Amino acid sequence: MMRKTIEGSFAVAEVVRDCVPDLVACFPITPSTHIAEELDRMYTDGQIKSYTAVESEFSAISMLVGGSAAGGRVFTTTDAQGLFLMHEVLFAASGMRLPMVIVNANRAVSAPLNIWNDQQDSISERDAGWIQIYCKNNQEAVDAVPQAFKISEDTLLPVMVCMDGFYLTHIVEQIDVPQKELIMKYLPAKRNAQYKLDTQNPISMGMYAMPKDYQGFRDDLHLDILKAKENVKKEMEAWGAVSGRRYGNGLWEEINAEDADILFVAMGSIIENAELAVDKMRAKGKKVGIVRIRCYRPFPAEVAKAFVGKKKIVVFEKALGFGASPPLYTDVSNAVREAGLKTKVYSIAGGLGGKDVTVEHIMEMLARVKKEKEPFQIVWGD
Amino acid sequence: MNASNSTNPELENKELFKSGHTACAGCGVSVGLRHILRAAGPDTIVVNATGCVEIFTSAYPRSAWSVPYIHCLFENTAPVAAGVVETLRAQGNDHTKVIVIAGDGASYDIGFGHLSGMLERGHDALYISYDNEAYMNTGVQRSGATPWKANTTTSQVGSVFKGKMQYKKPLTEIVAAHSIPYAATSTSAHYIDLQNKVKKALSIKGPKFLNVLMTCVPGWGTEPSLSMQYLKDAVDTHVWPVYEIENGFLKMNLKPEKKPVETYLKGQKRFKHLTPEDIAQIQKMVDEKWDSLLWKEKCDQERLAALKK
CATH class of the missing domain: 3.40.50.970 (Thiamin diphosphate (ThDP)-binding fold, Pyr/PP domains)
Structure with missing residues (x-):
């Protein structure tokens, strides 16, 4: 060490x-x-x-x-x-x-x-x-x-x-x-x-x-x-x-995911904020968790295993798919569809060009996903 | 042009650029490559730009190269060569020579900045520009190397403009201005000069540059059987001066008795629209350039002699 x-x-x-x-x-x-x-x-x-x-x-x-x-x-x-x-x-x-x-x-x-x-x-x-x-x-x-x-x-x-x-x-x-x-x-x-x-x-x-x-x-x-x-x-x-250090299975990492109803799916450093947000929400009894995509290419469609039995997934990403759905959302949705799951997939893009995405923001995102029945695609904060 | 034409079996064994490639009949470039590789020898790695050479020598799964060969893209031969040589040296290989083979499109235009970077950083590689004076591989479009008034598919002869309206970029001089140890010109017809220059360049550590004029039969609109004659005429008319700049000192290697530029221009379809006034103007430019080179040589050689005293 x-x-x-x-x-x-x-x-x-x-x-x-x-x-x-x-x-x-x-x-x-x-x-x-x-x-x-x-x-x-x-x-x-x-x-x-x-x-x-x-x-x-x-x-x-x-x-x-x-x-x-x-x-x-x-x-x-x-x-x-x-x-x-x-x-x-x-x-x-x-x-x-x-x-x-x-x-x-x-x-x-x-x-x-x-x-x-x-x-x-x-x-x-x-x-x-x-x-x-x-x-x-x-x-x-x-x-x-x-x-x-x-x-x-x-x-x-x-x-x-x-x-x-x-x-x-x-x-x-x-x-x-x-x-x-x-x-x-x-x-x-x-x-x-x-x-x-x-x-x-x-x-x-x-x-x-x-x-x-x-x-x-x-x-x-x-x-x-x-x-x-x-x-x-x-x-x-x-x-x-x-x-002595491992990060999930290398392809993705599940954090508080097993008993969660709603999953926050994202990549990169935003995960540490999400971990704090999930901890705070769990302290209040909310069943939320995280699936982090670590390997984006090749895309591990097998990650759908982690979505089985989940009601909702919100995919957060720091990129847009101009003129179409955002890229990570597209891949995750495809994995859900290919696995034959009925999980609803929500899309939030944000944090573009250094725009702050705080722990509180992620708690708000999860609360909004819980509240809204139909999936949406939004850009956070604009 | 291919190895089987050689009567000397010893020479045949040394042929590192093989026959059976798909260059046009009368290609001035394939002849040049053969001489370049003969001079370089087997301990050589070739880095090649996208262009005619890549297409006629490396159609998968066949290769005309019996030395290690790499093609990546159009514009990045200089940094690819730099990467090869820096890695070889880092691994303790201090002997293998790295040669870039790139056309005028790659050297004068799209890869020009990267060539400059390679020269400035001093990588131990020989960059050979094979100059056939246009983008021949894509069907004869003008390049920075295309001479004034030449007809190409992007410098056409119309009712208003007649051929390329700009002048040829002085690449050899620009390269030499980087203060590299060796820069020279040659042609694939002057093969003894060419082989000597390849050998000399490879004996020097650091970045080296050769600019070699090579005929293109479809691009110039010439007879295949006259490919070497046109290169000889280019030198004899002083259109393509053959010189070397070693450590900054210029030396003219060939000083043929001057023939009129018409000797070189006639019979080339790319120049057939030239007026007598155009030809007179070309003659004037060629004479001025030749004169300035002679003065520079005189000055450089006198200075060199003074330094040696």
């Missing part, structure tokens, strides 16, 4: 360093910048093998493509506009089956310009073929990074660890930062790449595919991402055995 008082970003940088990356390439963008700055400081002190301060996020992720193709363990951090500038390369990286890890410090996207937290950035990249993990606190963020490298290298799929900008990245709190010795009990010290750019064994990577082959590659990618649910679960167990 190495509990210490540390900012979330710095703690993440320490864990990235202790996962022994071959290549780190970053471009500064608030609120991920502290992670990048700290990794650069570590490089200048000889603590990591390579760090490149590139001229754009597009080049950062492109360097990761080259580094991963060369067999390296590679890392970058970004958010919002930076993640969007990477958009084209995100699809290429997953399509080329190149393992890599991004920590995305979730932030609102332009326009209007806004540097504060929501999750529209990574949620908008949900179809890029990446595994996406959403952390509820900084302890989980540092625990998720070694798991991300392991899952990525085992599945040949890129992994995005999402931590809410400012709410997590800039919070100084007591956490147990996994030390290198512990990480090395879990993660191989070096990536063991089966396919790589090697002049002793030349292969061609990133070839183009005609219509007869293309769809097969994309379908394989889809099926392998679905299969990766097993890796996410397995690594939660394996990391739990080493660190």
Whole structure:
């Protein structure tokens, strides 16, 4: 145990360093910048093998493509506009089956310009073929990074660890930062790449595919991402055995859910507020609980098991699905429908661009869902 | 053009760019690639931009490359190469060479900023721009490398405008202005010069750049059998000066006795609408450029000699 008082970003940088990356390439963008700055400081002190301060996020992720193709363990951090500038390369990286890890410090996207937290950035990249993990606190963020490298290298799929900008990245709190010795009990010290750019064994990577082959590659990618649910679960167990910390089954986490009538479903740091709200309401005898989606892609439709016998679910999310229903609500509703459940699903989007969502707000949301018979879709606070 | 045409079995064994690819007859680029890889040798990784080369060499499941090859996107060869080389070096591999092969669309235009970033940061890679002076892979659209007045599908010859109204971007000079150790020009027809430059560039640590003029038969509207002749004419008319800038000092590698620009322009469909006035204007621009290069060479070489004393 190495509990210490540390900012979330710095703690993440320490864990990235202790996962022994071959290549780190970053471009500064608030609120991920502290992670990048700290990794650069570590490089200048000889603590990591390579760090490149590139001229754009597009080049950062492109360097990761080259580094991963060369067999390296590679890392970058970004958010919002930076993640969007990477958009084209995100699809290429997953399509080329190149393992890599991004920590995305979730932030609102332009326009209007806004540097504060929501999750529209990574949620908008949900179809890029990446595994996406959403952390509820900084302890989980540092625990998720070694798991991300392991899952990525085992599945040949890129992994995005999402931590809410400012709410997590800039919070100084007591956490147990996994030390290198512990990480090395879990993660191989070096990536063991089966396919790589090697002049002793030349292969061609990133070839183009005609219509007869293309769809097969994309379908394989889809099926392998679905299969990766097993890796996410397995690594939660394996990391739990080493660190003593587990977050649900890796795919989702149930909190006070078993005997609840109404469930609050969400992702990320809002869960800690929801936990406080649920505690307060339970003290007054209200049967409310939480199901937290931890792994958003692949989406665990099996989460519907946690909804059996529930009257109502309210899905809260920090993103909109412009011109359609919000994205997380859509996935949860689909899971409910596929499982043949009659549970009513309510949708609340909010907290966009750093708009406060307090413990009291969540209590109000749950009270309103309890009161209203028919499901609604609203944006909270506007 | 393919390995089986070689009469020297020893050379044939060294052929790292294989025959059987799907380039057009008379493609100036495939010839260049063969010489580039011969000079580079087997301990080389190729990073290739989307474009003709990618399409005619890497249709799954066939590859013309017997060295490790990676294609990712149109505009990101420079950072992909940077990622490859930084990872190799971090893993203790200090010998494998990394070469970018990217067309003029990738180099002059869409990947220009990323190329600049790679040069400024000093990654140990050789960036080779194969310049056939338009976006040929998508059907001959103008690029920053397309010369003045050339007819392309996005710089057409109409009743008001006749061909590209802007001038060719001076990419080699812009690249050299990054103070990199080595920047040079060549063509795929001047293969001894090209091979020597690849070898020289790869012997130098840090970012290196070659800008190599290569014919495009459908794009230029030329006879396949004349692909090498047009490149020779480009150099002999001084339209494409062959030089190198080593540590900032410019040296002209070829100083052929000047032929009129018409020798090069004639027979190319992209230039067939040129008026005598246009040709005179091109001649004037070519002469001025050549003259300025000679002055720069004189100045640089005298300064170099003075420094060596």
